[in-house]
Amino acid sequence: MIIAIDGPAASGKGTLAKRLAAHYGYHHLDTGVIYRAVAHALISQALDLRDEAAAVQAAQSLDPATFDDPALKSHDVGSAASIVSAIPAVRAALLEFQRDFAGKPPGAVLDGRDIGTVICPNAEVKIFVVADPKIRARRRTLEALDRGERANEAAILADILARDERDQNRAVAPLKPAKDAYLLDNSHLDIEGGVRAAIDIVEAVRAGRREV
Numbered sequence: 001m002i003i004a005i006d007g008p009a010a011s012g013k014g015t016l017a018k019r020l021a022a023h024y025g026y027h028h029l030d031t032g033v034i035y036r037a038v039a040h041a042l043i044s045q046a047l048d049l050r051d052e053a054a055a056v057q058a059a060q061s062l063d064p065a066t067f068d069d070p071a072l073k074s075h076d077v078g079s080a081a082s083i084v085s086a087i088p089a090v091r092a093a094l095l096e097f098q099r100d101f102a103g104k105p106p107g108a109v110l111d112g113r114d115i116g117t118v119i120c121p122n123a124e125v126k127i128f129v130v131a132d133p134k135i136r137a138r139r140r141t142l143e144a145l146d147r148g149e150r151a152n153e154a155a156i157l158a159d160i161l162a163r164d165e166r167d168q169n170r171a172v173a174p175l176k177p178a179k180d181a182y183l184l185d186n187s188h189l190d191i192e193g194g195v196r197a198a199i200d201i202v203e204a205v206r207a208g209r210r211e212v
């Protein structure tokens, strides 16, 4: 089974995808990390984020061993990722890697922006996770403070809104729910509540029901 989780920045899709994968014994891929790795490669070489040839080259020489580099987690790399991810040739270069991953037995959970619409349009379960932007900014702020970092909640909110705007309005694979996606608003759910709601969705699909 393939479970596709999409949603805007800091909506909780990664947390949910990880928990679902653990629950079902499936593989998990945070596809945002791929775009972050491409952006980070360009930044490290002081290259322009809109340099298509360099970005495609970075996408083609992606090394999954670098995906857990803590440097990929920063806001700056996230913002840079949303610039390189708008280049169609970069998205094309990363397609096969994601589809191969999705085909891993016994199943896979992928989270990102275009999993249900472009990468895995035939995924059995598609969930589009949303949360109020101010709540997302608050959660990201708490996360940064928890890591002992400084955090400016207003700046984080502005970054989230700018990233959503870019991701929703790009020409190729824009952020949007697939027509057959279930909407999960976790603004007023804790992590456990969100996981329970998602498992209810997966179980309804497995039982052949559309209604949860």
Ligand SMILES: Nc1ncnc2c1ncn2[C@@H]1O[C@H](COP(=O)(O)OP(=O)(O)OP(=O)(O)O)[C@@H](O)[C@H]1O
Residues within 6 Å of the ligand: 007, 008, 009, 010, 011, 012, 013, 014, 015, 016, 032, 139, 140, 143, 186, 189, 190, 191, 192, 194
């Ligand atoms: N339902 C929830 N209630 C409270 N906090 C949550 C909930 N879901 C996620 N979080 C927290 O919100 C923050 C963002 O979650 P997460 O990193 O999973 O989002 P994301 O959508 O994967 O972000 P990204 O845009 O980086 O892909 C994390 O600190 C996470 O622990």
Ligand SMILES: Nc1ccn([C@@H]2O[C@H](COP(=O)(O)O)[C@@H](O)[C@H]2O)c(=O)n1
Residues within 6 Å of the ligand: 009, 010, 031, 032, 033, 035, 036, 078, 081, 082, 083, 085, 086, 111, 112, 113, 114, 115, 163, 167
């Ligand atoms: N399937 C995806 C996943 C991510 N992106 C772009 O990468 C940026 C960073 O993603 P995070 O999930 O780690 O925040 C994001 O803003 C998108 O521009 C994408 O295009 N498609």
